Amino acid sequence: MRRPTRRRFVPLAAAAAVTALVTACGTSASTSASSSVQPITVGISLPLSGQFAADGLATLNGYKLWADDVNTNGGLLHRPVKLVIRNDKSVPKTVTSDYNVLISKDHVNLTLAPFSTLLTNAAEPPTHSHGYALVAGSATGGLVFAPTSYHNFFSVSLPVKLEMGAFAHWVTKLPASQRQTAAYPEVSDPFADPPVEATALTLHHAGVRTVYQNAGPAAAVSNKQIQQAATTVALRHPQIVVIGSVDLPSLLIFIHTFEAQHYTPNIMIAASGPDQGQAFLDKLNPVNAQDIMVPDGWFGGEQNNALSHVMVEDYIAKYGGTSADINADVAEAYSAGEVLADAVTATKGVDNTAIIKYLHGPVTLQTVQGPVRFLRDGENPKGQAFIFQWQSNGQFVPVLGPDTGAGGPAAQKPKWQTG
Secondary structure (H helix, E strand, O other): OOOOOOOOOOOHHHHHHHHHHOOOOOOOEEEOOOOOOOOEEEEEEEOOOOOOHHHHHHHHHHHHHHHHHHHHOOOEOOEOEEEEEEEOOOOHHHHHHHHHHHHHOOOOOEEEOOOOHHHHHHHHHHHHHOOOOEEEOOOOOHHHHOOOOOOOEEEOOOOHHHOOHHHHHHHHOOOHHHOOEEEEOEOOOOOOHHHHHHHHHHHHHOOOEEEEEOOOOOOOOOHHHHHHHHHHHHHHOOOEEEEEOOOHHHHHHHHHHHHHOOOOOOEEEEOOOHHHOHHHHOOOOHHHHOOEEEEEOOOOOOOOOHHHHHHHHHHHHHHOOOHHHOOHHHHHHHHHHHHHHHHHHHHOOOOHHHHHHHHOOOOOEEEOOEEEOOOOOOOOOOOOOEEEEEOOOOOEEEEEOOOOOOOOOOOOOOOOOOO
16 A cells, blocks of 8 residues: 655645545545536545545545646536545545445446555446446556456556665666675555565676565564564664655664664665655754654655646645645556546547556656556556655655756765754
């Protein structure tokens, strides 16, 4: 699944407005352009409450922004887009039920996916059985790309296993003296572990010696086990540490254990945690955040992608704030909408069989997240990824990926400071 929270969050005013859309029984909501023309309805189940509520609200903002932009520009096939939303409350079984209702009872024309790999996996069976295309923005874990993956499923974002690819490539270009040893502690999570394991393989082939890796535990690990793994890593003093953290608390165990052991890695990246902004800085000496890295799939300040630039302007006009206030979930959802709209336009209709065939064809589409071209299992290996790093001025900036400047990451983290 995707990490429970993300680097940027939906503004509170927007969240309140979205919550107000949900009916008293929590079953549906919709937006549409004013028109007497029959709308094209798009059904979506989203976690507007429960564990993934923050990301669900941000995802809904992305879908709403996409629909508003489409309607402002004449709609799809000269018809307005209407979103039909159901609240799955972050429960996979409810997701499955929601899509059956959206298709069989609400008779929506099209569907878009929920937030996360976990919830989207529950949406695959019902949409497949009804022959509906399911386009996703945030479902990038292996669960949705399993050998029994559904032919109707398409994920527009870079597969999570490739998210640290730019980091791994950067390490292989460092002088050999700076990349002799590495450790890869994991916490048994389908989102956090794959990029760590892919990085370990790349660095191994580049001659970096693995001093620790606990890949493949059968069940979720406890905080005590995480602390034991962190202690083992610290005692072996690798130059590079690649952490499969699932959230901020699991990352902090590693950091505080490393501090207690007086061990500072030269290079440190985590699957999740450093992207939590002020929440991350509040949990440790802010100086100790310096040079820690984390991957993410979208950068609001990117200028080379004109589509992204326009989306950022539209978001600010609708919700206020700056590009730094835009959750990456917004861009993921918006991208999914763009791909679905491209398929409807290309096939000149809402026939899902034709849409599925088109998206499996030899076509490359452009989105606010970059290029999209699907493999047979629905993966988009052309997706882009950024590596962000906390720097000495307290700024959280992209250092690897498209349009990130020539500076690059720092390769020598300063020693931990106490107090």
